[in-house]
Amino acid sequence: MAILDEKVKKQVKEEFKKLKEPVKLIVFSQEVECAYCKETRELLSELAELGELILLEVYDFEKAKEKVERYKIERIPAIVVLAGEEDFGFRYYGVPSGYEFSTLLNVIIMASKRESGLNLKVKEELKKIQNQLELKIFVIPTCPHCPKAAISASRFAFENRNLKVSIIEASEYPYLAQRYGVMGTPKVVINEMMGFEGALPEPLFIQHLLHAQEHLLEKPGMPVGRA
């Protein structure tokens, strides 16, 4: 049975009129599919059929070692979005359902346009991030604030390749939610060490990244705050 109904398909097709260049979606699943793997694979297959510029590749997490290593995939289901062949550091762990479906659409369109869509001031600020920062954004599909945090982070990653972004569906990975003390979403964790909760406006979000970078330079390897 199809995951996307006709009404949603119509809307997605409308949105996909904005696609300009090819986008590759890579799904990591496995032969005996995990709890949400089948759903993720099917959803992405349906999505790929709705836009001519969308290419889909599906790999087995256990067998496709080279791909798993290349894209540094840590768990499944995982989605990688490439702008053509270019990896801009975006990973989605879990099924992008509910509000998070719009996050994925947004990232696909951004990657296809090859443009982050950020305003000039924000782009200038982002240039100040010159160290590698890894962001984990914990989301849940029923959280209306989550796409804002996830989309902002994805746009930052597209603009500045020092940033890597993993969107994690917290209810599918409760052990991660527990490890990072997630009691509300969205929650952003920067380099395993510090973080904040809530969907901040982009300029403030960047200030947190700059703050994290500053502390990393001062005390590399030292935890700087409650994650």
Added chain:
Amino acid sequence: MGSGNGAEQNKHLEGKKMLQIYDLMILGGGAAGLSAGVYSARKLLKTCIIAKEIGGQVLLTSGVENYMGFEFISGPELIQKFEDQLNQFPIEQILGERVERLTRQGEKFLAITEQGKEVLAKSVVVATGKRSRELGATGEKGFAGRGVSYCATCDGPFFKDMPVAVIGGGNSAFETAMDMLKLCPVVYLVNIMDKWQADEILQERVLSDPKLKPMLKSKVKEIKGDDKVRSMVVETKQGDKELEVKGVFVEVGMIPNSEFAKGFLELNSQGEIIVDCHCRTSVAGVFGAGDVTTVPEKQIIISAGEGAKAVLSAYRWLIANQKI
């Protein structure tokens, strides 16, 4: 957790004084404020937007089916479109901060933000909307995001198999209680009033669940814990009761974000800014739009329209008074 609590989290950000004089400053980043921004930019007014967050209450709307041009769109998607449209224009944006005070300074208006930024403008559109009401209980603020939640759909799943409390007696409190009953062994429903305000059908469904512990005429006094919420003290007719809860979901309605305008603009008894049909407030040169005002019907399309109308009124006022 919901949207960011900027001030607490951003103490490392230094406040800067902004000494430019804008033709128009727009306070608020919801449907009314964003629409006002686009209209102001298209009138070539030198504009500054000050907003705690972009999106406001629209972000909390799961599905919108009555905003023209979209058969169906989620609130966050609609706001993303508003924001992208606004970002086409060169408008100064001060985000993540509330305005703490709005006053007159000579012939201009001065807004001071919570981080001490000062913005001067010849005219103002106030579109600061409404926010979730807080309980005012001891410990509430400190435990926000660590057990106290104002967005059950954002945080609810993290309290699976734990005892929780929902505070409030209206439809949103009952809807939250209904969701939490699916996940939790005990749900206290605490209302300060002597009866429930929710629709009968909701009351029937929720109150008949044996896991639901209703508490009328009860007031939350304190929320206690260490790094997380552990209990809650409730004042009842029989004296104070300490209940073991891990989550406290606050659903006690909305209040207008108009505190900064008290004593400067005329407000009604609910704290809404009184406006006329041209969005004029009690002070010439200051206009109001959207849910923070007395305009009837709180709808996205109405707020967006009011934002546009307020800017057009401000534009006419600026010209008539030879300010531009």
